Amino acid sequence: MTMKAEKITVIIVDDHAVVRRGVRAFLETQPDIQVVAEASSGEKAIHQVARYLPDVVLMDLVMQGMDGVTATREIKRLSPRTQVIVLTSYHDDEHIFPAIRAGAISYLLKDTTPDDLVKAVRKAAQGEATIHPTVAARLIKEMQQPPQTAESLAPFADLTQREMEVLRLIANGLSNAEIAEKLIISKGTVKSHVSNILSKLHLADRTQAAVLAWKQGIMKDNHQH
DSSP states (O other), X not given: OOTTOOOEEEEEEOSOHHHHHHHHHHHTTSTTEEEEXXXXXXXXXXXXXXXXXXXEEEEOSOOSSXXXXXXXXXXXXXXXXXXXXXXXXXXXXXXXXXXHHHTOSEEEETTSOHHHHHHHHHHHHTTOOOBOHHHHHHHHHHHHSOHHHHHHSOTTTTOOHHHHHHHHHHHTTOOHHHHHHHHTXXXXXXXXXXXXXXXXXXXXXXXXXXXXXXHXXXXXXXXOO
């Protein structure tokens, strides 16, 4: 390693201090990696990314407040060159697909060995993905399904009545503030509904949700106004 080579900058996001400390302690033994910050929530992660514009973010998915999927989406919008590695205990579809769609390059489970984690950080900094074998198997299975199965399943079956209302208003082009006013709820509640809708429908943003709503014809049977 030459003296001029810059270190890979990393931010660790996890709501457990013990996890952050353990991951940090190991990463800091690596001569080419520098942990520039830690965050205990999605909101804090976004502030830290805005401040440091790191090469890599290690992202927990389930945290108090803003979840890891929403935080990943915001981070990729804020700093497209920052690569997000999901580091989580969850390997079910509800977590995998939204995280990958939100822009995470890698998906690791917390049973990953420290050496494999370091390799994943180095690969992410080069723009290369690392996917845990269990997760890779789920992704392949999903991709091998014939397209009509996704169509034949009612895509909105998992949405609550209130989430359906919010989805219709999104499809009508209303902003979060306008939806909050119309449904007489707080903007924070609307944001949470939107996040749930995107996660449940495996979509990256509200535009895709609006397109799906129109495509599936849910606007025809419920005209607002």
